[in-house]
Amino acid sequence: xxxxxxxxxxxxxxxxxxxxxxxxxxxxxxxxxxxxxxxxxxxxxxxxxxxxxxxxxxxxxxxxxxxxxxxxxxxxxxxxxxxxxxxxxxxxxxxxxxxxxxxxxxxxxxxxxxxxxxxxxxxxxxxxxxxxxxxxxxxxxxxxxxxxxxxxxxxxxxxxxxxxxxxxxxxxxxxxxxxxxxxxxxxxxxxxxxxxxxxxxxxxxxxxxxxxxxxxxxxxxxxxxxxxxxxxxxxxxxxxxxxxxxxxxxxxxxxxxxxxxxxxxxxxxxxxxxxxxxxxxxxxxxxxxxxxxxxxxxxxxxxxxxxxxxxxxxxxxxxxxxxxxxxxxxxxxxxxxxxxxxxxxxxxxxxxxxxxxxxxxxxxxxxxxxxxxxxxxxxxxxxxxxxxxxxxxxxxxxxxxxxxxxxxxxxxxxxxxxxxxxxxxxxxxxxxxxxxxxxxxxxxxxxxxxxxxxxxxxxxxxxxxxxxxxxxxxxxxxxxxxxxxxxxxxxxxxxxxxxxxxxxxxxxxxxxxxxxxxxxxxxxxxxxxxxx
Numbered sequence: 001x002x003x004x005x006x007x008x009x010x011x012x013x014x015x016x017x018x019x020x021x022x023x024x025x026x027x028x029x030x031x032x033x034x035x036x037x038x039x040x041x042x043x044x045x046x047x048x049x050x051x052x053x054x055x056x057x058x059x060x061x062x063x064x065x066x067x068x069x070x071x072x073x074x075x076x077x078x079x080x081x082x083x084x085x086x087x088x089x090x091x092x093x094x095x096x097x098x099x100x101x102x103x104x105x106x107x108x109x110x111x112x113x114x115x116x117x118x119x120x121x122x123x124x125x126x127x128x129x130x131x132x133x134x135x136x137x138x139x140x141x142x143x144x145x146x147x148x149x150x151x152x153x154x155x156x157x158x159x160x161x162x163x164x165x166x167x168x169x170x171x172x173x174x175x176x177x178x179x180x181x182x183x184x185x186x187x188x189x190x191x192x193x194x195x196x197x198x199x200x201x202x203x204x205x206x207x208x209x210x211x212x213x214x215x216x217x218x219x220x221x222x223x224x225x226x227x228x229x230x231x232x233x234x235x236x237x238x239x240x241x242x243x244x245x246x247x248x249x250x251x252x253x254x255x256x257x258x259x260x261x262x263x264x265x266x267x268x269x270x271x272x273x274x275x276x277x278x279x280x281x282x283x284x285x286x287x288x289x290x291x292x293x294x295x296x297x298x299x300x301x302x303x304x305x306x307x308x309x310x311x312x313x314x315x316x317x318x319x320x321x322x323x324x325x326x327x328x329x330x331x332x333x334x335x336x337x338x339x340x341x342x343x344x345x346x347x348x349x350x351x352x353x354x355x356x357x358x359x360x361x362x363x364x365x366x367x368x369x370x371x372x373x374x375x376x377x378x379x380x381x382x383x384x385x386x387x388x389x390x391x392x393x394x395x396x397x398x399x400x401x402x403x404x405x406x407x408x409x410x411x412x413x414x415x416x417x418x419x420x421x422x423x424x425x426x427x428x429x430x431x432x433x434x435x436x437x438x439x440x441x442x443x444x445x446x447x448x449x450x451x452x453x454x455x456x457x458x459x460x461x462x463x464x465x466x467x468x469x470x471x472x473x474x475x476x477x478x479x480x481x482x483x484x485x486x487x488x489x490x491x492x493x494x495x496x497x498x499x500x501x502x503x504x505x506x507x508x509x510x511x512x513x514x515x516x517x518x519x520x521x522x523x524x525x526x527x528x529x530x531x532x
Contacts, residue, residue: 004066013059019066030062042069045254048094049082055090080256092222092257097250099217099224101242105142106209106381107397107442111239115227116387118219125204125378125447126197126475130211131166141210144440145237150431154444157428161208161446164421168414169203175412201475202408204378205448206421209397221257224250228258229267233274236439296402297374297450301481303488305370305456311493314459315342317363318349346495356467356502360460367459367496371485374401378447379478386457386465394453397442399426401450406476422446459496462489467502479504 004019015023023030026041037047042065050065057064083091101112106125113120133139138155139162146154176195180187219227224246231243251258260266316331323330334342350360368390373380377397384392399422409418425446432441445451457465462485468474469482483505490497 004070005063013063013067015063015066019062022066022070023062026065027062045095048091051094052082052091083256089222092225093220095221095254095257096218097221097224097253099219099246099250101215101217101246103140103142103212104215104242105238105443106207106211106213106377106447107236108142108238108242109213109215110381110384110394111231111234111236112215112217112227112242113384113387114230115219115223118217118223118227120218120385121216123213125207125211125213125381126200127193129166129169129200130207131162131169140212141208142212142238142443143210144436144443146436146440150435153431154428157424157444158208158210160424161206161421164417165203165206168206168409168417169199171414172199172202172408172412176408179411198408201477202406205376205403205406205446206418207378207447208425208443209377209445209447210443211447221250221254225258225261225267228261229270230274232262232267233271233278235275235278294398294400294452296400298404299375299379299450299477299481300373301375301484301488302372303369303485303492304372304454305368306492307368308366309492311367311496312339312342312346314363314366314496315345317366318345318361320363343495350499353499353501356463356471360463360499362460364460364463364496365458367493368456369459369462369489370454370456371488372452372454373481374450374452375481376403376448376477377445377451379475379481380451380453381447382475382478383455383465383469383481384453386455386461389461389465390456390458392453392455394451396438397445397449397451398438399429399445399449401452403446403448403450422448425449459493462496463500467500467504470504471502472504472506 004016004022005013006016007013020030022041026038027035028038029035037044042050046065046069050061050069053064053068054061059067101108104112104122109122113122130140139159141158141162143151143154143158173195176198180191180195182191217224217227228243228247228250231239231246234240234243247258247261262268262271315337316327316334319330319334320327325333337345349363351358353360370391380394384394386392403422405415405418409415425444429441429444432444466482466486466489470479470486474482483503486497486500486503489500
C-alpha cells in the first residue's frame with residue numbers, strides 16, 4: 001500500500017505519483033469518474049475481485065485496487081481469498097470466458113445453447129458446403145457409441161446421405177445460375193455469394209442432425225458453470241462428455257470458480273437433481289399420455305395462449321413511468337378514457353420508429369404469446385438462438401412429422417433424389433430405434449425433418465424476433481414461419497401488430513438474398529476505402 005498510496009494523520013488515503021503511474025497503465029482514465037480496464041497490470045480476474053470488494057469498501061475503487069490488489073501476486077490465491085469473503089456467485093458474474101467446442105453434432109449444439117445468459121456462435125449450414133472429407137476420408141458427422149455391426153450400417157447410410165447432399169447442392173448452384181435473371185455483366189462476388197447461399201438453403205434439409213459443427217461460447221463463469229451442470233445431467237452421452245470436457249478446460253483458466261461444479265454437495269448435486277427430475281417426468285408422461293405415432297404435417301405456428309386478451313390494457317403500463325400514481329389508480333383513470341385517447345397514447349408510446357433497432361419500451365413486456373410450432377429442425381436451429389424468451393422447449397426428434405420439398409428443388413428436377421435421402425434416413429432411424437434408444441436415434445434424422453417445439457415471449461421480444469427474422473437475408477423457411485406468427489398476433493392484437501412496421505413480406509428469394517449480399521459488399525467496400 002505504501003508504494004502507491006499516502007496516508008494522512010487522520011487515516012485518509014490519497015493516490016501518490018507511483019499509484020497514478022500504475023493506474024495509467026491499467027485503466028483507460030486514471031483520473032475521471034468513468035474508466036475501463038485495459039488488461040495491463042490488472043487482469044480481468046483481478047478486476048472482478050476488485051469489483052466484488054466494492055460492497056464493503058468505502059473507497060474509490062482505484063484506491064481499493066492499489067490498497068488490496070496491486071501487489072497480491074497470483075490471481076488464483078487472490079481469487080480464493082475474495083471468493084471466501086464474498087461468495088462464489090458475486091465474483092463469478094464478473095469474469096468472462098471464451099470457450100470453443102469443436103466437432104459437436106447439431107444435436108449437441110442446441111443442448112449447449114440452452115442457457116440464456118451466454119453468447120454463442122456456430123458454423124453456418126447456409127454458407128458452407130458440407131461435402132468435404134477429413135484426413136481419414138470421413139464426412140463431418142458425429143458417430144455415437146454403437147455396436148460394431150450397427151456402427152458400420154450407420155457409416156454406410158451417413159456417407160450415402162452426404163454423397164447425395166453433395167450432388168444436389170452443386171446441381172442447385174448450376175440450376176440457380178442458369179435461371180438467374182441477373183445479367184452476366186452484374187454477376188459479381190455478391191451475386192455468386194447469393195447463389196451459393198440460395199443453393200445451401202435449399203440443400204440444407206438433407207444434412208443429418210449428426211453433422212458436426214464448431215460452437216464458440218462466451219459467458220460469465222457463472223453462466224459457464226450452469227452450462228456444465230446442465231450438460232452433465234443430460235440423457236445424451238455426447239452432452240455429458242462435453243460437459244466433462246468443458247469443466248476440465250475451464251479449470252485450467254480459473255480453477256477456483258469451478259471447484260464446486262462437480263462437488264456432490266453443490267454442482268454435482270444440482271446435476272443429479274436435474275437428471276432425476278427429467279427421468280421422473282419422462283416416466284410419468286409415459287404413464288398418463290397416449291403413445292401415438294405422429295403423422296406428417298406442414299410447417300405451422302399455432303398461437304396457443306395470449307395474455308391479456310385486450311391489448312389496450314397496456315395503456316396503464318405505458319403511462320406508469322410518467323406519473324407518481326399507483327398502478328391501480330392509473331388503471332382506474334385509464335378505464336374512463338375514450339378509445340381515441342387510448343389509441344393516441346398507444347401511438348405516442350411507440351413514437352416514430354426509423355428502423356427495427358428502435359425498440360419500443362418495456363411496457364410491452366406485460367403482453368405474452370405462446371406458440372406451438374411444427375417446422376423443420378434447420379429452421380428451429382436458427383430461431384432457437386433467441387434465448388431471452390420464456391419456456392423454449394422441444395420434443396425428441398423423429399422422422400414421423402414428415403418433411404417438405406422446396407419449390408427450388410422441384411424446379412431443378414431433384415425431388416426424387418431428395419426424397420430418396422429422406423427415405424434412407426428413415427430406415428436408419430428405425431434401425432437405431434430397434435437396437436438403441438430414442439436419444440441416439442435422433443442422430444439419423446435430417447435437418448429437413450419436421451419437429452415440434454414451443455416458445456413463449458412478450459410483445460417487446462416479438463418486435464425484435466419477428467422483424468429480424470423476416471429480414472431479406474433470412475432463410476426463406478423461417479421467414480415464412482415468422483410471417484405466420486406475425487399474422488397470428490395481428491388477429492388478436494391488431495394495434496400492436498400495426499407498429500411492427502419492419503416486417504418484411506417480400507417473397508422473392510433471389511432478390512432478397514442478392515440485396516442482402518450487395519448491402520454487405522457495400523459495407524466492406526466502404527471499410528476498405530476508409531482504411532486505404
